[in-house]
Amino acid sequence: MPSADSRACFVIMPFGQKTDVGGHRVDFDHIYDDFIVPTITAAGLTSERCDRIDEAGNIHRRMFQLIWAAEVALVDISLLNPNVFYELGIRHALHRSVTILIRRKGTGVPFNVSNLDVIEYDETDPSSLAAARQKIVNSIKAGYERGHVDNYVSEVLDLSIADIPKRISERRKFWYSIDGLDTKRLCVITGDLRNIQGIDIWVNSENTNMQMARYYDFSVSSVIRYEGAERTITGQVKQDLINNELQDLMNGEYSVPPTHVIATSPGMLESKNGVKKVFHVAAVEGGIGQGYRVVESVERCVVNALRMADSAAGDEEWRSILFPLLGIGTRLASPRETVRSLIAAAHSYLRDYPQSRIEEVYFLAWSEAELELCRSVLAGDRRVTAAAGR
Numbered sequence: 118m119p120s121a122d123s124r125a126c127f128v129i130m131p132f133g134q135k136t137d138v139g140g141h142r143v144d145f146d147h148i149y150d151d152f153i154v155p156t157i158t159a160a161g162l163t164s165e166r167c168d169r170i171d172e173a174g175n176i177h178r179r180m181f182q183l184i185w186a187a188e189v190a191l192v193d194i195s196l197l198n199p200n201v202f203y204e205l206g207i208r209h210a211l212h213r214s215v216t217i218l219i220r221r222k223g224t225g226v227p228f229n230v231s232n233l234d235v236i237e238y239d240e241t242d243p244s245s246l247a248a249a250r251q252k253i254v255n256s257i258k259a260g261y262e263r264g265h266v267d268n269y270v271s272e273v274l275d276l277s278i279a280d281i282p283k284r285i286s287e288r289r290k291f292w293y294s295i296d297g298l299d300t301k302r303l304c305v306i307t308g309d310l311r312n313i314q315g316i317d318i319w320v321n322s323e324n325t326n327m328q329m330a331r332y333y334d335f336s337v338s339s340v341i342r343y344e345g346a347e348r349t350i351t352g353q354v355k356q357d358l359i360n361n362e363l364q365d366l367m368n369g370e371y372s373v374p375p376t377h378v379i380a381t382s383p384g385m386l387e388s389k390n391g392v393k394k395v396f397h398v399a400a401v402e403g404g405i406g407q408g409y410r411v412v413e414s415v416e417r418c419v420v421n422a423l424r425m426a427d428s429a430a431g432d433e434e435w436r437s438i439l440f441p442l443l444g445i446g447t448r449l450a451s452p453r454e455t456v457r458s459l460i461a462a463a464h465s466y467l468r469d470y471p472q473s474r475i476e477e478v479y480f481l482a483w484s485e486a487e488l489e490l491c492r493s494v495l496a497g498d499r500r501v502t503a504a505a506g507r
Contacts, residue, residue, distance in 0.1 A: 122495055124259075126162040127187035128153055129204045131196050139336070143221070145193070148240050153191065156250045161497065183209050188215060188453070189257055192234070195221040202227075209268040215260035216267055217253060231383045239280045283485040288312055292477075292504040293495050302307070303460065303501060304479045305491045306439070309459060310340050316479055317436040319386070320422050322400040324409055325372045326454045327379060329360045329397075335479075337441045341395060345384030358384035359395060373399050375412035378421045380429075394437060396422045400443045411444035416462035418443055423466045427473050437477040442487055456480075457494050464500065 130153075131145045149166065157164040165187065166178045184190065186276055192210045194201060208216050218230065222239040238249035262265065267347060271504070288308030295301045306313060315454055321341050323329065330338035332354070345359040362381045372380065377399045384394035398418040403409045414419075440463075444455050463478040483487040 118438075123331075123335065124497075125160050125165050125183070125187040125360040126157045126189040128157070128164055128181040128191050128192055128193075129201055129208070130166070130191075131198050131201065132166075132168050135196055137196060137221070137224070138375040139223070140325055143195070143240075150192075150236065152240060152250070152289065153193075156253050157191065158187075159250065160189075160254045162257070173366065180204065181207070185211050186407055189260070190216045192216065192218050194218055194226070194230070195224045197225070197227060201400055205230075206270075209270040212268075214267050215257065217256050217260075219253070236358045238298045238454050267457045284483060284489060285485060289394060291492060291495075292503040293498075294504050295317065295464065295467060296500050298467060298471055299474075300476050301471070302318075302477050302504070303463060303467075303495065304477055305482050305488065305495070306479045307482050307488055310337060310481065310483070311344055311390075313390060313439070313481075315391045316437045316477075318393075318396055318422075318426060319383070319392050319394075319441045320396045320398055320418075320438060320443075322418075322441055322443050323397045323414070325375055325399045327367055327373060327397060327399065329363065334388075340385070343397070344389065345386045347385060349368040357362060359384070359386075363397060375399050375402055376421050378416065378418070378425045393433070394429075396425060396438075397424055398443070415444040416458040419459055420466055421480075423463065423470075423473065423475060426475050427461035427470065433474075435474055437479065438475055439479040442491075445487070446449070452490060453494065456490050460491070461500070464498070 124322045125171050128149065130149065132146050133146055134142055137143055165183055167183065169216040173268055175270045176406045184204060184207050190212065192201065192205050192208070194205070200337070205218075207217075216233040218233055220226065220235050220237055222237050222245065227233055234256070236249050236252045236491045239245035285307040286309065288306070290307040293303045295303065306316075319341060321329075321338050322336075323338060330336045332339055342357070342360050347358055349355050357408055359381050363379060366381065367373075376453045381395050381397065383390075385393050386392040386395070398421065400412055400418050401409045402412050422438065422440070426438060429435070440459065442456060443459060445452050459481065465475060467475070467478065480491055486494075496503070
């Protein structure tokens with residue numbers, strides 16, 4: 118099954134030759150091959166249609182997988198085909214955005230989708246196809262950039278539907294060189310955080326109150342807190358080293374500004390993982406009765422952490438820094454746009470400050486979906502070049 122960010126466009130449409138309401142024969146395979154596929158390719162995506170996939174197995178299972186996994190769906194409602202609308206309904210239930218409707222000229226639009234944007238095309242008119250192609254490409258781009266809800270299901274129902282993440286146990290590194298900067302690299306690293314060695318600075322996502330997560334919470338903060346603590350032979354915390362230092366540095370203050378950074382020592386992470394410093398960034402803020410939410414412009418956390426690394430005493434020998442994917446899964450923006458903003462912030466900083474002591478910026482991908490998302494974003498950035506991974 119492809120990941121949710123496989124840069125695929127799943128096309129939902131009639132197959133073969135069909136007769137429209139006016140009695141005309143329409144070759145939808147021709148429309149797919151000569152109009153839709155080139156349009157999707159121009160948008161930087163791969164086009165997938167159920168009947169064109171050379172894969173053994175249940176076609177319905179594969180169809181559901183693609184409806185869920187494809188980042189973009191293009192739906193041709195020209196014939197008011199029941200199968201097409203069944204698949205469209207599933208897509209609207211599963212995806213909040215980037216579902217694009219098209220129809221042949223002269224085709225009616227049913228009431229339930231009449232208020233949605235539908236792009237019209239005339240397969241017999243080259244100028245109409247060119248205009249429709251540009252509108253589709255623009256709609257895909259707008260869907261990526263804004264991540265706005267484009268269907269009534271998600272507007273009315275606050276659904277939260279997700280795959281069960283598939284954790285990556287193997288430690289692997291994927292390096293990307295930055296064009297024009299010989300000594301700088303962006304990197305994606307996988308695996309259990311506790312097994313990562315040799316990265317000088319670990320960035321830890323905290324709330325604006327600088328309260329580290331409890332030991333058994335499912336978060337990077339809980340791992341850093343527990344692994345950095347001095348423990349007894351039975352594994353009980355003897356001294357909560359990192360958290361105690363962080364609270365001492367807060368000096369009784371209740372909170373810090375969003376995206377603010379406080380540096381602490383790494384506690385026991387220094388001897389176990391070679392960590393030289395832990396940077397705590399205020400990436401989340403709370404509201405009374407509202408819970409916690411990701412701060413606006415979470416990418417500023419990346420910039421502020423890199424600035425702190427460069428503003429430290431000159432004798433510090435730091436050259437690498439590790440970021441979790443701050444805000445992914447909890448931000449209103451799409452995961453792709455969140456990851457793109459984090460990576461772009463690191464990329465821009467290294468280009469703006471080529472004398473930065475930081476040479477390698479790592480992003481931690483703990484699941485297959487996060488890895489595919491990071492690699493997809495980096496693959497679409499022409500300013501970086503993939504190097505050998507290991």
